[in-house]
Amino acid sequence: MSGPSTYEPKTGVTRWLDTRLPILRLAHDSFVDYPTPRNLNYWWTFGAILSFCLGMQIVTGIVLAMHYVPHVDHAFNSVERIMRDVNYGWLIRYLHSNGASMFFIAVYIHMLRGLYYGSYKAPREVLWILGCIIYLLMMATGFLGYVLPWGQMSFHGAVVITNLFGALPIVGEPITTWLWGGFAVDNPTLNRFFSLHYLLPFMIAGVVILHIWALHVSGQNNPLGVEPKSKADTVKFTPYATVKDGFAVTLFMLLFAFFVFYMPNALGHADNYIPANPLVTPTHIVPEWYYLPFYAILRAVPDKLTGVILMFSSIGVLFVLPWLDTSKVRSMRFRPTARLFFILFLVNAMILGFCGANLPDEFIFRIGEDGPGLNWLWLSRIATLYYFGYFLLITPVLGLVEKPLPVPDTISSPVLPGPDLHNEQKA
Amino acid sequence: MLRKTLVLAAALGLVIAGPAMASGGALHPKEINWTFNGPLGKFDQAQLQRGFKVYQEVCAACHSMRQLSFRTLGEKSGPFYDEHYKNPNDNPYVKAIAAGWAQQVPDIDSETGDPVLRPATTADRFPAPYPNEAAARAGNGGALPPDLSVIAKARHGGADYIHSLLTGYRATPAGLKAPETLHYNAYFPGDLSGSWSGDKHHVPAGGLIAMPPPLAPGKVTFDDGAPSTVEQQSRDVAAFLAWASEPKQTERKQTGLAVMIYLLLLSVLVYASYRRVWRNESH
Numbered sequence: 001m002s003g004p005s006t007y008e009p010k011t012g013v014t015r016w017l018d019t020r021l022p023i024l025r026l027a028h029d030s031f032v033d034y035p036t037p038r039n040l041n042y043w044w045t046f047g048a049i050l051s052f053c054l055g056m057q058i059v060t061g062i063v064l065a066m067h068y069v070p071h072v073d074h075a076f077n078s079v080e081r082i083m084r085d086v087n088y089g090w091l092i093r094y095l096h097s098n099g100a101s102m103f104f105i106a107v108y109i110h111m112l113r114g115l116y117y118g119s120y121k122a123p124r125e126v127l128w129i130l131g132c133i134i135y136l137l138m139m140a141t142g143f144l145g146y147v148l149p150w151g152q153m154s155f156h157g158a159v160v161i162t163n164l165f166g167a168l169p170i171v172g173e174p175i176t177t178w179l180w181g182g183f184a185v186d187n188p189t190l191n192r193f194f195s196l197h198y199l200l201p202f203m204i205a206g207v208v209i210l211h212i213w214a215l216h217v218s219g220q221n222n223p224l225g226v227e228p229k230s231k232a233d234t235v236k237f238t239p240y241a242t243v244k245d246g247f248a249v250t251l252f253m254l255l256f257a258f259f260v261f262y263m264p265n266a267l268g269h270a271d272n273y274i275p276a277n278p279l280v281t282p283t284h285i286v287p288e289w290y291y292l293p294f295y296a297i298l299r300a301v302p303d304k305l306t307g308v309i310l311m312f313s314s315i316g317v318l319f320v321l322p323w324l325d326t327s328k329v330r331s332m333r334f335r336p337t338a339r340l341f342f343i344l345f346l347v348n349a350m351i352l353g354f355c356g357a358n359l360p361d362e363f364i365f366r367i368g369e370d371g372p373g374l375n376w377l378w379l380s381r382i383a384t385l386y387y388f389g390y391f392l393l394i395t396p397v398l399g400l401v402e403k404p405l406p407v408p409d410t411i412s413s414p415v416l417p418g419p420d421l422h423n424e425q426k427a
Numbered sequence: 428m429l430r431k432t433l434v435l436a437a438a439l440g441l442v443i444a445g446p447a448m449a450s451g452g453a454l455h456p457k458e459i460n461w462t463f464n465g466p467l468g469k470f471d472q473a474q475l476q477r478g479f480k481v482y483q484e485v486c487a488a489c490h491s492m493r494q495l496s497f498r499t500l501g502e503k504s505g506p507f508y509d510e511h512y513k514n515p516n517d518n519p520y521v522k523a524i525a526a527g528w529a530q531q532v533p534d535i536d537s538e539t540g541d542p543v544l545r546p547a548t549t550a551d552r553f554p555a556p557y558p559n560e561a562a563a564r565a566g567n568g569g570a571l572p573p574d575l576s577v578i579a580k581a582r583h584g585g586a587d588y589i590h591s592l593l594t595g596y597r598a599t600p601a602g603l604k605a606p607e608t609l610h611y612n613a614y615f616p617g618d619l620s621g622s623w624s625g626d627k628h629h630v631p632a633g634g635l636i637a638m639p640p641p642l643a644p645g646k647v648t649f650d651d652g653a654p655s656t657v658e659q660q661s662r663d664v665a666a667f668l669a670w671a672s673e674p675k676q677t678e679r680k681q682t683g684l685a686v687m688i689y690l691l692l693l694s695v696l697v698y699a700s701y702r703r704v705w706r707n708e709s710h
Contacts, residue, residue, distance in 0.1 A: 250694040261683025273581035
């Protein structure tokens with residue numbers, strides 16, 4: 001895709017370095033000369049936004065770790081000390097806590113973009129799978145981090161999530177004990193969660209490098225889903241993509257800053273400002289918003305083990321998506337029926353989110369005061385069915401039966417000035 | 428046709444609203460137009476001083492505030508901030524408050540090693556009214572008065588909720604069986620259907636709280652001559668607790684304004700660069 005390197009070292013020093021470690025050549029080929037499809041829209045800026053998020057989380061996290069104390073007696077107070085007595089501690093902590101939410105907003109948009117434009121299809125399967133691994137690592141990191149302030153939601157969230165492994169037959173109990181470092185969520189648990197919370201972001205960074213490597217081998221997908229065929233189809237990464245990404249990152253920072261400075265606790269739960277108390281269970285334990293759809297899937301079935309399997313399968317199914325999709329056409333721009341099901345999928349995912357946030361037995365509506373109605377449990381069952389149906393049934397079958405719209409031959413044919421596709425078709 | 432639709436819609440509305448009205452739950456907190464609301468909001472220093480007095484003279488008898496240092500009272504946007512004392516540890520008000528606090532600070536005599544009590548200094552955190560949780564429970568009929576350091580962040584509704592709760596005590600509704608140690612409050616979360624003997628579709632809103640009504644007219648004498656009504660005391664102490672939950676929030680909002688303006692200008696500049704870079708490229 002990238003072709004032969006065009007890097008030419010200009011000074012004596014860079015020539016010297018280039019024959020020893022061609023790192024500047026790598027940077028030049030990857031981030032300057034790298035050809036990107038000219039028709040990328042703003043949905044393609046989330047890669048840059050996510051890099052920004054990862055960098056922000058790591059930098060703020062390192063500073064927080066200088067002040068945080070991972071001990072059950074001090075964790076809550078050390079976080080409050082950061083808020084009150086550490087210089088700009090409030091800013092660093094709010095950047096970090098809201099940064100997690102921003103990271104997930106961006107990753108969900110990034111994944112949905114991949115789904116809509118078929119970015120997971122050949123030759124980008126490995127790229128997609130690496131992305132799924134990053135997402136899994138993010139979920140783990142987010143969960144571990146939420147435990148650290150040692151508030152009520154931290155503690156009881158940790159109890160609920162670690163107990164999920166207890167549902168596994170035979171190995172369940174030893175695994176849970178091993179995770180806890182004891183027979184209950186306690187100081188050893190907090191200690192290891194802190195250690196792992198510091199480790200995982202660097203693993204994410206490692207997989208991100210592989211993700212970018214795979215991306216630069218296959219090249220970017222684009223809104224039309226046709227591979228670039230000539231130089232006319234692409235522009236150089238710098239300045240074209242960098243400036244566009246830069247603009248998108250700035251807009252994203254505006255949203256981020258709005259949360260950090262004006263509603264820093266809106267995405268969290270008030271109960272997490274109550275110090276952890278193993279003897280008092282909160283009236284309802286809710287995970288952070290970004291886990292809610294999966295929490296709804298977990299609770300959709302009465303059997304705990306089936307729930308756990310369903311929840312992990314809901315992410316596992318993403319890994320095999322490249323082989324479930326039978327359609328040869330990448331972009332849903334040319335697949336009107338698939339687009340309809342995709343929009344339903346999006347709405348369904350949000351419904352699952354609401355199901356996860358509400359009490360399963362509570363009724364959404366009811367005919368009369370004690371009559372039949374729909375509660376959140378049954379809604380989450382319907383939505384779970386659609387979630388899996390979308391991947392396991394609709395995606396494979398639709399690719400075989402639908403009749404896609406005509407796909408242009410090249411990227412430049414519909415975007416460069418000249419007779420456009422629609423008029424040609426009419427003629 | 429239109430009438431039919433309207434009737435149907437109304438019927439559906441009743442079906443949905445029915446269970447919502449029947450279920451108990453606490454009343455939604457009163458929404459107060461606080462001076463510190465909104466992106467440009469700031470605390471009213473006089474109100475913070477009154478609120479601090481309510482805490483000191485009423486709440487502090489049972490409720491600790493372990494996260495709050497005396498010096499924080501004299502920090503910028505705090506109740507006793509004085510521009511003549513940039514270092515709050517020099518602020519005479521703050522020094523006097525610390526030295527005169529009802530509880531002393533447990534310490535160790537550096538000469539003899541004996542445990543002693545000494546007066547608090549500005550560097551100390553607020554000493555707690557009870558030495559430990561068991562003592563706090565024993566003094567309050569088994570209930571633990573929560574620490575108030577971050578209470579406005581630890582309750583849905585924040586200052587609105589605190590004010591609503593403090594002014595939300597009502598006579599126990601007839602038909603509600605409440606033990607004498609618990610008090611009916613329309614804003615306290617709870618489910619009263621278990622102790623309610625009346626119509627099961629009209630369970631009273633709210634819950635039973637162990638804290639007796641803490642405020643009363645004239646209970647605190649305000650130094651600025653503000654009327655000492657329950658409403659006034661409640662609003663002032665709620666504002667003080669909102670400040671104490673995050674003493675840096677005024678600084679946060681002020682920094683935010685500068686950051687937002689900077690980012691807006693930056694985004695305009697970057698957008699202009701984007702337009703210029705792409706001016707000859709179709710996309």
